[in-house]
Amino acid sequence: MQFQQLAYFLAVAEARHFTHAAERMRVAQPSLSKQIKALETELGAPLFSRARGNVTLTPAGEALLPLARRMLADAETARREVAELAGLRRGRVRLGATPSLCAGLLADVLARFHGDYPGVELQVEEGGSRDLVRDLARGQLDLALIILPLQSSDPSLVTEEILREDLVVASAVKPGRRTHMRIDELRGRPLVMFRRGYDLREATLTACRQAGFEPRFAVEGGEMDAVLRFVEAGLGVAVVPSMVLDGRPGLVGTPILPGLRRTVALAHRKDVEPTRAAQAFRSELLSFLVEASDMGTLSPGIEALAHRRPGENS
Missing domain, CATH: 1.10.10.10 (Winged helix-like DNA-binding domain superfamily/Winged helix DNA-binding domain)
Known part of the structure; x- marks a missing residue:
């Protein structure tokens, strides 16, 4: 063969x-x-x-x-791994991430990594956690930032929790901003809902059903940018991660009581050692989170869970 x-x-x-x-x-x-x-x-x-x-x-x-x-994917990874042995002057990182992470945290990390390793090719795949896990299993990604817990555990993956963040109710700016709201206060309110397959869609539906009601959709089926624009236009409210509201002055995020949170993990295949380029990206990501946490520059509602391994660069 x-x-x-x-x-x-x-x-x-x-x-x-x-x-x-x-x-x-x-x-x-x-x-x-x-x-x-x-x-x-x-x-x-x-x-x-x-x-x-x-x-x-x-x-x-x-x-x-x-x-x-x-x-075939593993063979390509092997070829690139050998090419990387010259001090990461070349290489490739195929990274998967959910849309909210692409819109929030990821851009700063990628910019920093590219500055340190300009010869390493960066490929980013945006998708829901289930799609990213499937692509990892097929060898189409080296690493993926996914949301835990997964709907079905996958013993072929190694997951490392790196941060926890609050989910908030995003709404258009109006006078008399509230400090918090309960999930059952969404009963009867028009919601802007993500397309099927989004982790945030499942989190919202689960929270509403646990509170004893089915949410009412004003519009559904959007990606992250579309959902935020629809909320800005006054079509309804949406449950989103707090980090995606940075740089959007037309939106406010109201914390939900009891706290609705999610955990983000970095995942890779258990049967394949990540390439040197992928390992370098992991170190860069963890360093970024640790330093941002120490300096207090993480967005409100985000808690870093990452820790550097002994011997990793600071």
Whole structure:
């Protein structure tokens, strides 16, 4: 079995068309078909059904697909890891993060890391925790900032809690700002709700249901920036992390009683040691949080849980 054969198999599996896959891989279609056939012969089972011109995966192909994705991703990681041995002059960090972290904390950390390691390529994938965990398992990410607890525990991941933050009710600025509110005061109020798959959507729904009511949506389905803009426009209120309100003077955040909080963790695969570039990013992130906590510059409502390991740079 060769990596090239797996790459051809993956291209056909994704395109569901041999000619289109060959064009994507920049190889002659007969050569691609020959390599797929050789792979099928070695594995002892057909990988594709070609009935009536339709290309579909056989059960053997379905079983191989996630393994091929992971093997190719790990091979690419290995190549880059070797290239990184020259003092991190080169390398890559593939980082996943939830939209609220991308809108808040992450930009400052990425800027600092890029200043220290300008030759390291940074790739950021924005998504919900479930999507990020899936991408980690497939080998498509090196690290991910996710929200705990996960809806289903994944023994293949290592998670490290790095911060805890308050969730607040975001609303348009109005006179007579309140110091706090109870979750049951959202009963009957129009809410601006995130799309399905957002951790914040599930946290809001769970809190409301535990208080004995179903929330009423004014509008739903937005990403973080859209939700905040809708709130600024007066469509309703939204439950958001406190950090995303920095730099938005048109919004105020009202703390919720009893305290509604969430925990952010840094995750990576247990079976693959993070690359040197990924380890350097982790150290940079923890240093940033520790220093910001010591200096009191973290946004209100954020508690750093991170600690440097002995010997890490300050």
